Amino acid sequence: MFYAGLALNGLAIGCVAALAAVGLLATYRVTGVFNIAFGAIAVFCAYVMWQCVRVWGMPVGVAAVLVLGVVAPGIGLLLERVVYRPLRGSGASGLLVATLGVLVLHLGLIFLLWGGRSYVDAPAILPAGDVRLPGSLRLPYSTIVELCVVALIAGALTFLLTGTRVGLLVRAVVDDRDLAAASVPADRLAAGGWAFGSFLAGLASVLWAPIYHLDPYSLTLTVLETMGVAVLARLTSLPVAVGAALAVGIGQTELTALHPAARWQGLVDAFHTNLFVLVLFAALMVLPRLGIRDSGSVGAGLHRSGARRTSKPDLVQRLPLGTFSLVLGLPLFFDPADLRAALAVPALAVIFVSLVVATGYAGQISLGQAGYAGLGALFMAKLAAGGVPWLAALVLGPLLVAPIGWLTGYPTIRRQGLYLALTTFATAAVVARFVFAQPVFVGGLTVSRPPGFTDDHWFYVLELGGLGLALLLVRALHTGPLGRALVALRDSEPAAVSAGIDVRRLKVFVFACAAGLAGLGGALTASAAEAFNPTDFDPVQGLVWFAAVAVWGVDSAVGAVVGAAALVAVDVGTVVGVSGLLIGVGAVLLGWFPGGISAVVRRGGDWLVASQDSDREAGPARRLSPAGRELAARLRERGAG
Amino acid sequence: MPSLLPLLTLDALRVRYGPLEALHGVSLTIEPGEVTAVVGRNGAGKSTLLRSVAGYLRPSSGRIVWQGSDITRASIGRRAAAGVLLIPDEGGVFRSLTVRENLELFAGHRAADLKLAFETFPALKELTSRRAALLSGGEQQMLALSRALLAPWRLLLVDELSQGLASALAGRLYAVLAELAAAHPDRSVVLAEPHPRAALAAVSQVHVLRRGELAASGSPADFDAATL
Incomplete structure (x- = not known):
């Protein structure tokens, strides 16, 4: 069954996705970077536009010229000079962290400058009317313009890259910048590529303004979700991306006409509202590889080159362990409000430590820890609701997450770099949309603390115990033959295979351990708040966590604990946005100090x-x-x- | 008549990779018209020396002087414009581009001269639309060396031309290099070689690197090829 009216609505959604996908792919083709921050840059431009028109009273046309001609390309030029030029030698992981940093940085700026408020009066540049089609159908002007813009960009870029000399030069710079620098003005071409990439983000923001409320998260998430379309096109084919975006958009609205038996209705609703997330997940599961070069060295850019596995007895390790635990114990003497805030520290630290295990020790990028953390909290609550004592549930819940990590670790066996990162992110997004957002699973959930630990002081002590347990596990993973095998896996997978290490089993094992640890962290988070709060485990949150851990040094468990404490302290002590800004700045500058703060x-x-x-x-x-x-x-x- | 200034002077050049120093203060000069061999074992610092002259690496101290002007901090592009051309030991071609596109890039705006490359390396002629990543090692090296035929240069730095190649092909590539050097007596060539025997016949100056230091310099006659 096919409804033309619904299809036209779907076309509007598909256009937004197509514009996002074309923006992502075009940026990738002219810069060589898969710019996850595309949506965040677009939102930032939209806020600047709002400021110009609604606060400073500029005419819409002037503001649009200012945003498209100055602000957006300026952001691109700045990013190229400060962030991506120092990173030109580093692999996919280094670039990924930098783009995550750019994303977090822009969100932080929006929160800082505009308080993260959402506005409904985003200035629209397109006329609001629509074209009447036969059969009382209406096609809005904005959809027509967007379709034209998408077709124009796709056509012009394809011609430019394959048919002109400038295109050849751009492709050469993307391929090998140092080699190209000898025969072409590589720096200027790269800067031009970035200016064009963020111009597209600005263009998207101007075109999207009438459709969306101005809101820091919605557009960022929209772009992240429509990555599936770009993945379907294997990051190479613009026409495939546009076609897939329109098809998914139309399919999404057609699904709303489906009315199965009542008990299936919830599932169908979940499907049609989250079709793009499903496409992302399915595309990553099905496609054997992306049409791009994935970096050889997995941890390049995240790790200090030649990082030692076991450090010389340096100053950090000479600090007596007692000092460390004393500092962590300090909040017990805080006043009640501060102690309550400090409850978040050990829980977050456990989640951060899980990232250190997956990414720092084994070199497997995981952007999906938020999903595992949420599942840990959910399992704990469900077990307790089923009659298991709370203390036992706190242990059993995370243990149940480990098999899920084992299962989701399987698709990662053959994946590296960007592809692996996207796969883990998609897993977290699917879990968030199909579990955490479904009333069937999270409705009427009560979370309380284990009896005997209901007081904040005692619960903090319990949390410290959990953190200690996690650190002991991490220590076991970092020393001895197992630790050596993990570092071998991180440094060179082929070398690890030829040294007789069962890489496949090791990878899923690491994912299981990291998932279990994240689950523990999530369970502690929910217990501390005495509520299951789905926004705590949002996939975007996972991106922020990853960036934070990368800044503090991805292979340092101590750095992770300190980083968690610092993040909570900054969040509590300053206005919203400062922590994002700090993490963002740290992450984009990681090219200048590889290995993060702990390495320094x-x-x-x-x-x-x-x-x-x-x-x-x-x-x-x-x-x-x-x-x-x-x-x-x-x-x-x-x-x- | 040769100019009074040497083409290139390295003054106490130090280069480090993180905590490791690869070159511990190397000083040498390269005169116009010379063919120089830099020899030494793996890890002696040959590639580091060449790459820092071409601008791929930043020295931690010391100076690089090009015809009297300091280029220690100059970008790759500026050095290339002045005439410094490096053919690296690997990655000398754009892997995602076709052979023809590679050659067009090497040739710059004089794109009509591609036949020079095809005459010297007829094998490339049948491969024009193949992506460089799909070429064999020898074909890639031919393509990389075509850059010296197509692009203008005054100092050519060639890093381990013969690495991993059959000796017949390596001999052919050296012959091309020797022809190039003979055809342009005002230009200089620097070869980095772990096994200098094949190259030694063509060179006029030899520098021996040992563990990041210049151990000896002289004409090829000063060295017994078997002991190098």
Whole structure:
């Protein structure tokens, strides 16, 4: 059954998706970066436009010219110069963290400058009317204009890239910037590519304004969800992306006409409101690979090159463990309001530590920890509702998440870099939309704390116990043969395979462990708040967490704990948006200090230790082989001579 | 008559990768018209030396002087415009572009001269529409070396031309290089080689790198090829 009226409505939705997909693909083709932050840049431009028109009273046309001609390309030029040029040698992971940083940074700016308020009076540049078609159907002007713009961009870009010399130069710069720099003005071409990419984001914001309320999250999420269309096109084919976007948009509205038996209605509703998420998930599951180069080295850009697995006894490790636990114990002496805020710290720290396990130790990017965390909280609540004592549920719930991590780890076996990141994000998005947002699963859920720990003080102690347990598990994963195998997996998968490591089993095992840990963190979060709050486990939240952990040093468990404390402290102590801004700035600048804050601290510690050692003339403290002793003797001779 | 200024002067050049220093203060000069070999084992710093001259790496200290002007901080593009051309040991071609597109890029605006490359390497002629990523190692190296035929240069830096190639093909590539050097007596060529025997016949100057330091310099006659 096919309804023409619904199809026209669907066309409008499809146009929005097509514009987003074309923007993503065009940016990818001219810059080589899959710009997850496309939606966030668009929203930022829309807010600037609103400010110009509604506050400063500019005419809409002037504001549009200002946004499209100055603001949007300016953002692109700035990003290219400050963020992406220093990252040109790093792999997919480094670029991914940078784009996540750009996303978080723009959201933070919106919260800081406009308080994150949503406005219904976004200035529209397109006329509001519509064209009457036969059969009392109406086609809005905005849809027609959007269709034309999408077709124009797709056609012009395809011609430009394949038919002109400038296109050849752009493709050369995207392929290998250093090599291209010798024969073409690579920096200028790259800057032009970025200016064009964010111009498209600005264009999308102007065209979308009449359809959406101005809101920091909605458009960002829309773009993230429509990534599925871009994935279907394997990030290469613009026509496929446009066609798929329109088809999914129309399919989505046609589904609303489907009225099955009442008990299936909820499922059908979930399907048609979340069809784009499903397409993203299905496309990532079905397509064997994207039409792009995935970086060889998984952790490039996230890890300091030549990072040691076990550090020299540097300053961080020389800090007595007691000092560390003392600091974590401090909130017990805070006043009640601050202690309540501090309850979020150990829970978040456990989630961060799960990211350290997956990404830091094993090199597997996981943007989906929010999904596992939410499932942990949900399972705990369900178990408790089924009669299991709360304390047991707190342990059993997360344990039940581990098999789910095991299961969802399977598709990741053959995936790396960007593809792996998108797959994990899609998993979290599907869980959020089909579980956390469904009243069937989360309706009437009560969460309370285990008896005996209802007081904030005691619950904090319980949380610290959970964190300690998590850190012990992480320690076991980081030392001994298992730790060596994980680092081998991170550094080079082919080398790990040829060293006899069962990479497939190791990967799913790591995902299971990380999922279980995240589940524990989620269960603690929900218990601390005494409520299951789906927004706590939003997929976008997972992106922010990932960026935060990357900033603090993705292979440092201590960094993760400190990072969680800092994030909560900044959130409580300042206005909304500051933490996002800080994380964003840190993440986009990661190209300047690979390995994050913990690597900087570690380097500083090494330097201090080294200078102390040289003061003491450390002689026999190091055990050397005979050849090493000979070398040391020779070095001393040379120093003396 | 040769100009008084050397073409290139390296002054106490130090280059580091993170905590590791690969070149510990190398000083040398390259005169116009010279064919120089930089020899040394793996890890001696040959590639690092070449890459920092071409601008791919930033030295931590020391100076690179090009005909009297300091280019230590100059970009890859500026050095290339001045005439420094590096053919790296791997990644000397744009992998996602076709052979013809690669050649057109190398040739710059003089795109009509592609036949020069096809005359020297007839094998490339049948591969014009194939993507460079799908070429064999030898074909990729031919394509990379075509850049020296098509692009203008005054100092050509060639990093391990023979790496992983059959000796017949390597000999052919060296012959092309020797022809190039002979045809342009005012230009200079620097070859980085772990096994200098094949290359030694063509060169006029040899620098030996050992563990990031310049161990010896001289004419090829000063060295016994078997011991290098």
